[in-house]
Structure formats: structure tokens, C-alpha cells
Amino acid sequence: MAEDLDPWNGTNNGTWDGDELGYRCRFNEDFKYVLLPVSYGIVCVLGLCLNAVALYAFLCRLKTWNASTTYMFHLAVSDALYAASLPLLVYYYARGDHWPFSTVLCKLVRFLFYTNLYCSILFLTCISVHRCLGVLRPLRSLRWGQAHYARRVAAAVWVLVLACQAPVLYFVTTSTRGTRITCHDTSAPELFSHFVAYSSVMLGLLFTVPFAIILVCYVLMAQRLLKPTSGATGGLPWAKRKSVRTIAVVLTVFAICFLPFHVTRTLYYSFRSLDLSCHTLNAINMAYKITRPLASANSCLDPVLYFLAGQRLVRFAREAKPPIGPIPTTQARRRLGMRRPGKNDTKRTENLSASSEGSRQTESTPAGGENTTDVRL
Numbered sequence: 001m002a003e004d005l006d007p008w009n010g011t012n013n014g015t016w017d018g019d020e021l022g023y024r025c026r027f028n029e030d031f032k033y034v035l036l037p038v039s040y041g042i043v044c045v046l047g048l049c050l051n052a053v054a055l056y057a058f059l060c061r062l063k064t065w066n067a068s069t070t071y072m073f074h075l076a077v078s079d080a081l082y083a084a085s086l087p088l089l090v091y092y093y094a095r096g097d098h099w100p101f102s103t104v105l106c107k108l109v110r111f112l113f114y115t116n117l118y119c120s121i122l123f124l125t126c127i128s129v130h131r132c133l134g135v136l137r138p139l140r141s142l143r144w145g146q147a148h149y150a151r152r153v154a155a156a157v158w159v160l161v162l163a164c165q166a167p168v169l170y171f172v173t174t175s176t177r178g179t180r181i182t183c184h185d186t187s188a189p190e191l192f193s194h195f196v197a198y199s200s201v202m203l204g205l206l207f208t209v210p211f212a213i214i215l216v217c218y219v220l221m222a223q224r225l226l227k228p229t230s231g232a233t234g235g236l237p238w239a240k241r242k243s244v245r246t247i248a249v250v251l252t253v254f255a256i257c258f259l260p261f262h263v264t265r266t267l268y269y270s271f272r273s274l275d276l277s278c279h280t281l282n283a284i285n286m287a288y289k290i291t292r293p294l295a296s297a298n299s300c301l302d303p304v305l306y307f308l309a310g311q312r313l314v315r316f317a318r319e320a321k322p323p324i325g326p327i328p329t330t331q332a333r334r335r336l337g338m339r340r341p342g343k344n345d346t347k348r349t350e351n352l353s354a355s356s357e358g359s360r361q362t363e364s365t366p367a368g369g370e371n372t373t374d375v376r377l
Contacts, residue, residue, distance in 0.1 A: 025278035025281050025282065026278070027281070027282050027285045027286075028282055028286070029285075029286075029289070031286070031289075032093065032289045033093055033094070033096055033097075035289070035290065035293065036089070036090075036093040036289070036292070036293065037090045037093045037094040039293035039296070039297075040086045040089050040090045040093070040293065040296060041086070041090050043083065043086060043293065043296045043297055043299055043300055044083050044084075044086035044087060044090065046299075046300045047079055047080070047082070047083030047086070047299035047300050048080065048083045048084065050300060050303035051076045051079045051080040051083060051299065051302075051303060052080065053303075054072075054076045054303050054306050055073070055076050055077070055080060058072070058073045058076065065147040066145055066146070066147055066150070067126075067130045067144070067145040067146065067147065067149065067150035068127055068130055068131075068145075068150075068246075069147075070147050070150035070151055070154055071123045071126045071127050071130070071150060071153075071154060072123075072127070072305070072306050074119070074123055074154045074157070074158070075119070075120060075123040075124070075302055075305075076302070076303070076306070078115070078116050078119040078120060078123070079116060079120065079298070079299040079302050079303075080299075081112060081115075081116065082112050082113065082115075082116035082296070082299055083299050085108070085109050085112045085113075086296070088101065088105065088109050089109060092183060096180070097180060097182055097183075098179075098180045098181060098182075099174055099181045099182060099183035100181065101183075103173060103174045106172060106173070106174050106183035106184075107168070107169045107172045107173070108169075109183070110168055110172040110183070110185065111165060111168045111169055111172070113296075114165050114168055114202075115161055115162065115165050116298075116299065117258070117261075117295055117298075118161045118164070118165065118202070118206040118207070119157065119158070119161050120253075120258075120298050120299075120302060121206060121207060121210050121211075121254075121258060122157045122160070122161065122206065122210060123154070123157060124210075124214070124250045124253060124254070124302075124305075125210040125213055125214055126150075126153055126154075126157065127246060127250060127305075128213070128214045128217045128218075128246070128247050128250050129213065129217060130144075130145055130150075131217070131221070131246045131247055132217035132220060132221050132247070133145070135221050135224055135225065136220060136221070136224055161206070164202060164205065164206060165202075167198055171186065171187035171188075171191055171194075171195045171198070172184055172185075172186075172187065173187070173188055175188070192272075193273075196269045196273070199265070199269060200266075200269075203262060203266060207258065207262050211254060211258075211259075214247070214250060214251065214254065217247060218247050218251060221244060221247060225244065246305070249304065249305050250305070252301075253298055253301050253302065253305070256294060256297070256301065257294050257295055257297055257298040257301065258295065258298070260291040260294055261291040261292065261294060261295035263291075264284065264287045264288040264290075264291045265288055265291075267284050267287075267288075268284050268285060268287075268288040271284050
């Protein structure tokens with residue numbers, strides 16, 4: 001065993017964050033003392049700013065809430081809480097894995113990381129399912145897409161994630177070696193096998209199942225949207241384009257942030273129990289450390305979803321005025337994200353029909369007929 005202790009970084013790595021089990025190999029982790037503080041610092045600044053703007057828009061400027069805005073609001077809350085905890089990790093890794101704070105704070109920081117991770121996954125799944133129902137079952141989605149139903153689902157997501165991540169508060173701890181205090185990312189050595197089993201269950205329940213649901217939603221939506229609609233011209237309707245755009249963004253977030261992290265973490269935990277060469281273990285350890293900032297980056301990428309999904313989160317920056325002139329009223333309503341036409345829109349619609357039916361008959365014509373196809377998803 002002594003011959004396996006090749007001094008890759010010149011010192012014996014006594015921290016569990018690089019070698020959680022005091023393993024026979026030494027890991028080259030000098031890169032993480034630059035990568036993690038810089039990446040976490042960037043995510044902290046961007047995440048706090050973007051999510052603070054999003055929360056302000058949700059709470060102070062958004063008049064009408066639906067299922068999507070409800071899920072996105074809770075997603076922004078989760079991201080903001082996580083970004084607020086990153087300065088402690090920036091300090092920790094910049095000091096070379098030295099944690100001068102309390103054990104409780106160490107547990108809380110690690111708990112916030114996994115809570116944010118899986119809250120993001122589940123809320124993105126809820127958004128995708130909602131969009132999919134809007135395409136496949138538009139009339140039924142009008143009922144289940146109401147804000148009070150979404151609030152119940154969001155509360156269930158929080159309860160589920162908090163309950164599932166509660167064991168992290170038990171597993172995570174600190175240890176002292178020499179003058180350094182380590183805030184472990186996994187668990188103490190004697191509990192590592194239990195932590196791996198627990199992480200495997202979380203992988204299947206909170207990542208694999210939601211990811212499979214999102215893929216199914218995407219396939220079903222693609223099949224429906226590829227079918228030609230009888231009598232339809234001019235490409236996809238606005239509501240369907242919006243749904244496809246949302247799920248495409250969700251898949252991008254999964255591909256960039258969540259998938260690499262879970263793949264490398266699973267390999268990292270699995271390989272630690274195998275008798276592999278130190279070079280192989282060092283390679284997978286390096287890959288795992290590199291994907292951790294990617295998992296944190298979802299706090300910055302999630303706000304992009306709020307804007308690309310077509311929500312009314314940038315209206316507070318300027319006054320949105322309904323277009324005039326040749327642009328139809330329905331098109332103006334859709335650009336403003338309005339659910340129902342206002343009085344001015346109704347009069348304008350009536351005036352457009354006045355030439356063929358007479359002004360009195362037009363004033364008595366309901367304008368709600370358009371709303372049967374202008375579904376608010």
C-alpha cells in the first residue's frame with residue numbers, strides 16, 4: 001500500500017473533501033482552490049442579483065399569477081437562498097479547506113446546496129408538465145393551471161425536498177486535522193457507506209424520475225406539434241411555441257447543470273469502493289470537483305428561464321403600451337401576456353367588425369370567442 005502513496009500534490013491530503021475516507025491515494029486538488037472560489041463567487045453575485053430582480057418583479061410588479069409564475073417564484077426563492085450561502089464556501093475554499101465557522105453552519109451550507117439542487121429539479125419538472133398539458137390537454141390545463149393548485153404542488157415540493165434532505169444534516173460534519181478544520185461534503189468515514197446508499201436513493205427519486213418525466217413531456221409535445229392542424233396556417237400557434245421554448249430551456253439547464261454533476265458524483269462514490277488505480281480515482285475526483293460549480297450555476301441559469309418563457313417580468317423596467325396601427329388586437333394582447341381583453345380591446349375588435357354587421361350589432365357581440373384559442377398556459 002505504501003507504493004500507492006505517490007505524492008501528486010506534494011502533501012498528504014488529510015481532508016475528506018479531497019479524500020473523504022482517508023484513502024490510500026493522494027488527490028491532486030490544487031486546482032479546486034482556484035476554481036471553486038472564483039466560480040462560486042461569480043455564481044453568488046449573479047445569482048443574488050438576477051434572483052433579487054426576479055423576486056421583485058414577482059412580488060411588486062406581477063399582477064396576474066398562474067401555475068408557471070408560481071413555480072418560477074418558488075424556484076427563485078430557492079436559488080436566492082442558495083446564492084446567499086455561497087460567500088462562506090468561497091472563503092472556505094480560498095483558505096485551502098479551512099472552516100473557521102461552527103459545525104451547524106457547515107451542515108446548513110451543505111444542506112442548502114442539495115435543497116436548492118433538488119428544488120430546482122422538481123420545480124423545473126412542474127413547469128415542463130404544465131407546459132406539456134397546455135399542448136396536449138389545453139382545456140384541462142386551464143383548471144389545473146390555476147395558481148391555487150400550483151401553490152399546493154409547490155408546498156408539496158418543499159415538504160418532499162426538505163424531508164428527503166434532512167439526513168444531510170446528520171451525515172455532514174466537521175473534523176480537525178492539525179490546524180485545519182474541514183467541512184465535509186459527504187460524511188464521516190464510518191458513515192460513508194450509509195451516505196452512498198442514501199445518495200443513490202436520492203439520485204433515483206429526485207433526479208432520474210424527474211428527468212425521465214421531462215423527456216417524456218418533450219417527446220409527447222414534439223409528436224403533437226408535428227401533427228398538422230386542420231385549417232391552420234402560418235406555423236405554430238403562439239401558445240405552443242411558448243411551451244416548446246420553455247421545455248427546450250429546461251432541457252438545456254438539465255444538460256449543463258444537473259446531468260454532469262450526477263453522473264460524475266455517482267462514478268466518484270462508486271469508484272471509491274473499488275480497488276482501482278490512484279490515477280483513475282484522481283481523474284474521476286477531478287471531474288466531480290469540476291462539475292460542482294456547474295450544479296451551482298443553475299442559480300444563474302434559472303432566471304433566464306423566467307424571461308425566455310415569455311413571462312411578464314421585464315415590464316417593470318419600462319411601460320408596456322399596447323401597439324396601435326395595423327397590429328391586430330389579439331396580437332397585442334398576446335405580446336403583453338394579458339389573459340382577457342380589456343375594454344379598449346373589446347371596442348377596437350367591435351369596430352373592426354362594424355363595416356359588415358353594423359355598429360349596434362357589433363357592440364352586442366361578445367369578444368370572448370377569441371379566448372377559446374388564446375389559451376393562457
